[in-house]
Each structure stands twice: as structure tokens, then as C-alpha cells.
Amino acid sequence: MSRKKIAIIGTVGLPACYGGFETLTDHLVEGMNERFQVSVYCSGKKYPKAQRKSHYKGARLFFLPFKANGIQSILYDCISILHALFYADVLLILGVSGGILLPFVKLFTRKKIIVSIDGIEWKRNKWSKAARLYLWVAEWLAVKFSHADIADNESIQNYTAIRYKTLSNIIEYGANHAKRETATAEDREKYPFLKKIYALKVCRIEPENNIHVVLQAFSQLSNYHIVIVGNWNNSDYGRDLRTQYEIFPNITLLDPIYDQRMLDVIRSCSFVYIHGHSAGGTNPSLVEAMFLGLPVISFDVSYNRTTTEEKALFFKNADDLIQTVRNARLPVLQQVAANMKNIADRRYTWQVIAQRYEYLVNQVLRSKGKVALASSLSQDLRRSQLLQWEVAHFQTPTYFYEKN
Amino acid sequence: MNINITGAVATAAITVIIARVLFPLFIRWSPALRLVDAPNDRKLHRKPIPAIGGLVIGLSVILTTIISPVMLNIVTEYSPLIIAMLVLLVIGVLDDRLNISPYLRLAIQFGCAVLVAYNDIRLYSLHGLLGIYILPVWAQYSLTILIMVGVTNAFNLIDGIDGLAGSMALFNVLALSIMSSMVGLTGWNYILFSFSAALLVFLKYNAKQARIFMGDGGSLVFGFFLAAMGILLIRKAEAGFASYGPWFIISLTGMCMIAVVDTLRVFYSRIRKGRSPFSADKSHLHHWLIRNHLPHLQATRMIITLHVLMVLFSIGALYLMPISWVLVLQVIAVVAFTSIIQINTNFHRWYRFIKRSETHYS
Numbered sequence: 001m002s003r004k005k006i007a008i009i010g011t012v013g014l015p016a017c018y019g020g021f022e023t024l025t026d027h028l029v030e031g032m033n034e035r036f037q038v039s040v041y042c043s044g045k046k047y048p049k050a051q052r053k054s055h056y057k058g059a060r061l062f063f064l065p066f067k068a069n070g071i072q073s074i075l076y077d078c079i080s081i082l083h084a085l086f087y088a089d090v091l092l093i094l095g096v097s098g099g100i101l102l103p104f105v106k107l108f109t110r111k112k113i114i115v116s117i118d119g120i121e122w123k124r125n126k127w128s129k130a131a132r133l134y135l136w137v138a139e140w141l142a143v144k145f146s147h148a149d150i151a152d153n154e155s156i157q158n159y160t161a162i163r164y165k166t167l168s169n170i171i172e173y174g175a176n177h178a179k180r181e182t183a184t185a186e187d188r189e190k191y192p193f194l195k196k197i198y199a200l201k202v203c204r205i206e207p208e209n210n211i212h213v214v215l216q217a218f219s220q221l222s223n224y225h226i227v228i229v230g231n232w233n234n235s236d237y238g239r240d241l242r243t244q245y246e247i248f249p250n251i252t253l254l255d256p257i258y259d260q261r262m263l264d265v266i267r268s269c270s271f272v273y274i275h276g277h278s279a280g281g282t283n284p285s286l287v288e289a290m291f292l293g294l295p296v297i298s299f300d301v302s303y304n305r306t307t308t309e310e311k312a313l314f315f316k317n318a319d320d321l322i323q324t325v326r327n328a329r330l331p332v333l334q335q336v337a338a339n340m341k342n343i344a345d346r347r348y349t350w351q352v353i354a355q356r357y358e359y360l361v362n363q364v365l366r367s368k369g370k371v372a373l374a375s376s377l378s379q380d381l382r383r384s385q386l387l388q389w390e391v392a393h394f395q396t397p398t399y400f401y402e403k404n
Numbered sequence: 405m406n407i408n409i410t411g412a413v414a415t416a417a418i419t420v421i422i423a424r425v426l427f428p429l430f431i432r433w434s435p436a437l438r439l440v441d442a443p444n445d446r447k448l449h450r451k452p453i454p455a456i457g458g459l460v461i462g463l464s465v466i467l468t469t470i471i472s473p474v475m476l477n478i479v480t481e482y483s484p485l486i487i488a489m490l491v492l493l494v495i496g497v498l499d500d501r502l503n504i505s506p507y508l509r510l511a512i513q514f515g516c517a518v519l520v521a522y523n524d525i526r527l528y529s530l531h532g533l534l535g536i537y538i539l540p541v542w543a544q545y546s547l548t549i550l551i552m553v554g555v556t557n558a559f560n561l562i563d564g565i566d567g568l569a570g571s572m573a574l575f576n577v578l579a580l581s582i583m584s585s586m587v588g589l590t591g592w593n594y595i596l597f598s599f600s601a602a603l604l605v606f607l608k609y610n611a612k613q614a615r616i617f618m619g620d621g622g623s624l625v626f627g628f629f630l631a632a633m634g635i636l637l638i639r640k641a642e643a644g645f646a647s648y649g650p651w652f653i654i655s656l657t658g659m660c661m662i663a664v665v666d667t668l669r670v671f672y673s674r675i676r677k678g679r680s681p682f683s684a685d686k687s688h689l690h691h692w693l694i695r696n697h698l699p700h701l702q703a704t705r706m707i708i709t710l711h712v713l714m715v716l717f718s719i720g721a722l723y724l725m726p727i728s729w730v731l732v733l734q735v736i737a738v739v740a741f742t743s744i745i746q747i748n749t750n751f752h753r754w755y756r757f758i759k760r761s762e763t764h765y766s
Contacts, residue, residue, distance in 0.1 A: 120758055122751070123755060123758050123759075132751070133747060133748065133751055136747075136751045136754070137747065155761065155762070158761065159757075159758060159761065162757075163754065278762070280758065280762075300763070301762045301763060302761060302762050302763070303762070316763075382677075382678070384678075
């Protein structure tokens with residue numbers, strides 16, 4: 001039997017040097033290329049001609065002259081999908097921006113479609129109003145017209161179950177590419193704070209990552225040192241915060257660090273990890289911090305709670321964070337760290353993630369559609385009719401565990 | 405022409421004075437007359453509010469007519485149309501007071517339409533719309549009556565938020581006065597100006613935390629008037645100004661389009677849900693905007709902007725394409741606007757849902 005062909009669509013490309021999806025693709029290719037023939041679509045904008053390879057770890061690479069993010073991603077995804085229709089058996093689409101094509105693909109071809117909806121992008125304030133409306137519609141189409149969809153967090157599974165009455169598959173991210181590194185004398189010279197005890201936060205400088213909350217709290221915690229690494233010069237928000245808080249001796253604000261080892265050193269040496277993300281989904285940075293065995297103090301939203309299995313420490317606002325930091329005792333933090341490591345080892349390794357993707361691909365190849373959570377009766381008949389025949393309980397969605 | 409404008413403006417000034425006197429008086433009397441709109445779960449206001457806008461506008465214009473010989477002339481010349489409007493005004497006010505059965509109301513509207521159509525205010529030609537020119541007599545009658553009754557009720561249903569029906573009527577009346585000047589119906593300008601003056605005063609009381617509503621008396625009359633006057637203008641264009649015909653038709657359909665398409669959409673969705681098309685609910689375009697947490701005036705402004713732009717663009721589009729295409733584009737414009745509003749409203753509903761579920765987990 002010939003190997004089934006999979007097209008991975010919607011990432012910046014391989015070799016991975018960008019975000020979560022690219023690292024994921026790298027590990028998927030590694031895990032699946034023996035049993036499947038994998039093709040990956042890459043953005044020509046990020047890979048100049050000289051750097052392009054035709055194959056990577058056994059996967060074919062296609063380069064398209066579009067950016068993988070922003071408005072161009074719509075075109076990028078759509079053209080990738082159209083191209084993949086010529087050969088692939090399974091389209092693995094990461095992100096929903098190509099969702100407008102999926103009704104046609106599903107209705108007119110026999111290709112199997114798996115969509116990873118990647119957090120709740122349409123809620124994020126970083127996009128413009130029109131973009132959010134588009135993403136919202138695209139997500140609807142993507143979920144309705146795919147054979148399986150992937151949510152990266154249980155809280156998102158709840159949302160898709162309520163909105164679409166179907167069961168999403170949860171597959172998170174891996175973290176075992178992050179390595180524990182020890183600081184050398186040279187490192188300590190370059191970053192003197194490595195000698196001290198410090199809290200760490202690594203993130204994009206955006207309001208939804210609650211940097212202002214963390215900084216406000218630590219400006220009142222003069223005995224506790226915090227290091228925040230991020231792209232401060234990217235926005236007015238970042239520049240304003242930087243000028244406002246740079247003067248505090250216990251606050252160190254660093255520009256992005258592209259040296260992976262150096263970043264791992266700074267992460268490994270930190271005492272606690274502050275996670276301020278509020279955007280929908282499982283955040284790769286949190287998962288990596290957990291894998292490195294750092295005690296996590298996380299912003300209190302449902303996504304972070306499910307990612308950490310509610311075993312991290314949580315804060316809702318600056319006062320909360322101040323209290324949490326002041327009250328944190330070493331044994332508690334050690335326990336939290338151990339729990340985080342435990343969870344990450346169990347759930348967030350790329351081997352596990354790649355296996356789950358492969359399982360899903362096989363499942364989709366065999367089955368016809370996705371799991372409906374409500375009886376088909378409730379879709380075909382009106383509520384008043386169901387009530388009249390005393391079968392209104394068919395409207396109630398079934399429990400997830402009955403379907404898995 | 406100049407003298408005519410001066411006279412019309414003077415008439416309008418008189419109407420303004422009369423309306424400024426009548427509105428406060430009637431606002432004070434309306435609870436005693438039991439002409440108030442009581443809040444219920446469908447209504448967007450909390451306190452009972454006088455629904456006498458149409459009545460007072462009508463009274464102001466009638467009082468102005470008594471002292472204006474030009475207007476008296478018009479009234480006698482077009483007495484069937486005026487009588488029909490008076491009947492509708494009375495029926496509308498009675499409906500606000502007594503809740504007349506919708507079928508009786510429909511029958512009376514039908515009667516009014518027949519009366520007007522019989523007195524030669526009816527469509528003879530579609531001027532090439534959908535490829536149709538001169539109509540046979542039975543089609544003249546049925547189409548005229550259908551349009552009049554349809555537009556009347558459509559305008560009645562669009563009257564749902566502060567300032568909407570009033571400003572739409574104001575724009576339509578002004579557009580009608582331009583058209584009637586173009587075909588030499590200059591006498592009508594007196595009445596149209598008088599109407600707009602009364603509407604302006606009404607809007608002052610109706611805008612922002614409305615102290616007064618238009619009521620059925622107003623919306624029925626203005627809807628009927630728009631349809632009848634529009635058909636009259638098309639008739640006049642046929643008799644001597646044939647080249648204006650298509651322009652008039654397309655402007656008039658533009659003026660009715662939002663109300664008509666929205667009514668058809670609401671009726672369709674009600675029927676599909678297995679309910680009577682006349683059963684009231686909160687699914688009109690303005691309800692969708694309000695559900696989006698838009699202040700009334702902003703929602704009104706959005707709909708009126710669409711209304712005005714649609715009329716202007718339709719006139720421009722007529723240079724580029726056949727009249728039937730312009731009509732299709734008008735329908736598409738309203739449908740697209742409505743769907744964007746609906747998508748946006750659903751988006752916000754889910755946005756609030758997600759926001760809540762992020763922090764209120766079980």
C-alpha cells in the first residue's frame with residue numbers, strides 16, 4: 001500500500017525558526033514521514049531563495065510568495081489549499097484564515113480536511129475589527145466544513161461544543177525542545193541579574209499579555225526582581241511602559257533575545273515564571289516554562305487554568321499578584337514547580353503531540369465526519385415539535401466522555 | 405419659481421410656529437387622551453410615551469392649509485389623495501388608542517389605495533424596469549394597490565427607534581419636493597415644505613431620549629404619501645417629462661428599499677419559523693443595531709446614511725447601467741448591509757460569551 005499524502009498548510013515553513021506552528025510542523029514531519037508522504041507549504045517571504053530546500057527531513061517543501069501572517073495569510077492559505085487538492089489525501093490546515101475555501105473543498109472533492117483552529121484569534125484585540133469579523137466567519141466555515149478540528153485547549157473545546165455542537169479534538173503543543181541550561185561566568189557578566197533571584201516573563205509586548213499589570217505590581221514589590229523580555233519598541237504601549245518603569249531598580253526590561261541558548265539560560269535560572277497571557281488557547285511559552293520546571297504564577301483565565309491543570313498560582317490583577325508574590329513560600333513554589341514539570345512531561349512532549357496528530361489523521365481517513373454532540377433529531381426538528389412529542393431531552397448535548 | 409420657493413418657505417415657517425405650540429400641548433394632554441405607547445418586552449422604552457407625532461404633524465399641516473390659498477387649491481384638486489391620507493391618519497390614531505385588528509386596518513388601507521388609484525394616481529408604465537413599459541389596466545390597478553399597501557405597512561414597521569421614521573420621512577419629503585419642482589407640480593411644494601417643517605419640529609422632540617413617538621398615525625400616512633406621491637410624480641413625468649421617468653422610478657424605489665426589503669425579510673423569517681408574518685418580534689434591522697449596544701441615534705444615523713447614499717448612488721448608477729440592474733443593486737445593498745449587521749451582532753454575542761467563560765469557569 002502506498003503511503004497516504006498529507007499537506008501541511010498555514011505555517012511560515014521549515015526549517016522551523018519562528019512560532020509554535022512551525023515547531024509543531026517540524027516535529028510532525030519527523031514523527032510521520034515514515035508512514036506518510038508529507039508536504040509542507042512555506043512562505044517565500046521568510047525564506048530567501050538561497051536558503052530554500054526542496055526537502056526537509058523527508059518532507060517536500062513548497063514555497064509561495066506570500067506572507068504567512070496578516071491579511072496575506074488568506075491568499076497564502078487559499079492558494080496552498082488549491083495546490084494541495086491536486087495530490088494530497090489529507091489537508092492539515094493550521095489556522096482558520098483559509099476557511100472560506102473549505103465548503104467547496106468538502107462539497108466537491110473527497111479530500112479529508114483537518115483544521116487546527118489555534119486559539120480564539122477572532123477575540124484578540126490586536127487585529128482590526130474587519131479582520132476579527134473575517135476570522136470569526138472563517139472559523140465557523142472551517143469547523144463546519146472539516147472532517148476533524150483541533151482545539152489546543154480544553155476551554156476551547158467547551159466553546160466549540162457550545163457553538164458548533166461538535167466535539168473538537170484537543171492537541172496542545174510540545175515543549176521538550178526547550179533545554180535546561182546553566183549560566184557560565186560569561187553569561188553572568190553579560191546579564192548581571194543572573195546572579196540574583198529573579199522572576200521572569202517572556203512575551204510579546206501587547207496589552208492582552210497584561211504586562212502593565214505585572215509591571216504595576218512589581219513597581220510596588222521593591223524587594224523582588226523581575227526580568228521581562230519582549231519587543232518593547234514595537235508599539236506605543238511597549239515604549240510607554242518602558243519609559244515609565246525602567247527607572248525602578250528591581251525591574252529589568254530586555255529586548256528580544258534571538259540566541260536560543262541564551263534565552264534558555266535566562267529561563268532556566270529564573271526563580272519563578274510570570275505568565276500574563278489572556279489570549280484564547282494554550283500558550284507555547286507557558287508550556288515551555290512548565291517543561292523547564294519553573295514555578296508558574298499565571299494570569300487567571302480558563303485557558304491557563306486548564307493548561308496548568310489548575311496547579312499553578314494565579315492572579316487576577318496587580319493587587320492579587322502582589323499578594324501572591326509576598327505570600328509565596330519556597331516549599332509551595334517547589335511543589336508548584338514539580339507539578340508543572342510533571343504535567344509537561346506527561347502531556348507536552350512533541351512525541352505525544354505528533355502521535356496524537358497521526359492518530360487523528362488515521363481516524364479521519366477511516367471515518368466519515370466529526371462527532372456530533374447533539375442528537376440529529378434536534379437539528380432536524382424544531383424545539384416546539386420536540387416538546388410536543390415529549391422528546392425535548394434530545395436537545396441536550398451529550399457528555400464529551402460518551403463520545404471519546 | 406422664485407416666488408414659489410419664498411411662499412413655500414413662508415408656509416413652512418407658519419407650520420413651525422403652529423407645531424411648536426401644538427407639540428408641548430399634546431404631550432401634556434396625551435395621557436388624558438390615552439394616546440401613549442406603553443412599554444412591553446418588545447418595546448425599547450421604559451416609560452409610557454405619547455405616540456401622537458403623526459396626529460400633531462397632521463394637525464399642524466391642516467391648520468397651515470386653512471390659511472394658505474395655494475395649499476387649499478392643491479387639497480381640492482387632489483381631494484381623493486388628501487381624503488385617503490386623512491382616513492389613514494384617523495385610523496392610525498385610533499389604532500394607537502384601541503388596537504384595531506390588523507385585517508380591518510389592511511382592508512381600510514386597501515380601500516384608500518383603490519380610491520387613489522381610481523382617481524388616476526396609478527402606474528401606467530414601468531419605464532423599462534425589468535423590460536416592462538406600458539401596463540395593461542388590470543396590472544396598473546393591482547400593481548398600484550400592491551405598492552401603496554406594501555410601502556405603507558413597510559414604513560409602519562420601520563418606525564421602531566428614536567428619530568428613524570421621522571428623519572427618513574423628512575429626507576423623502578424633501579426629495580419629493582425636488583422632484584415635484586422638476587415636473588412643474590410647484591403647488592405641492594407648499595404642502596411638502598409644510599410637512600418637512602412639522603417633521604423637523606417633531607424630530608426635535610423625538611431625538612435622543614424621545615419624549616414623543618410618531619405613532620401609527622404618522623408612519624402609515626407618510627408611507628402611503630410616499631407611495632402615492634411617487635406614483636403621481638411618475639405619472640406627471642410621463643405627461644411631458646418622459647426622460648425623467650427612469651430617474652424618478654429609481655429614486656423612489658431607493659427611498660422605499662430599506663423599509664420594504666426589511667419587511668420582506670422579517671416576514672420571510674417569521675413564516676419560516678412557522679409563525680404569522682404579522683406576529684410582532686424584535687427582528688427588524690433597527691432591533692439588530694440596538695442589540696449591538698448602539699445608541700438609538702447612532703443606529704438611526706447608520707440607517708439614514710445608507711438610505712441617502714443608496715438614493716444618490718442609484719441616480720449615479722443609472723448613467724452606467726440599465727434601470728433593472730440598479731434596482732437589483734439596491735436590493736443587494738440592503739441585504740448586504742443587513743447581513744453585515746447580523747454577523748456583527750452575532751460576533752459580539754459570542755465575544756461576550758467567550759469573555760464570560762474565560763473568567764467564570766465552573
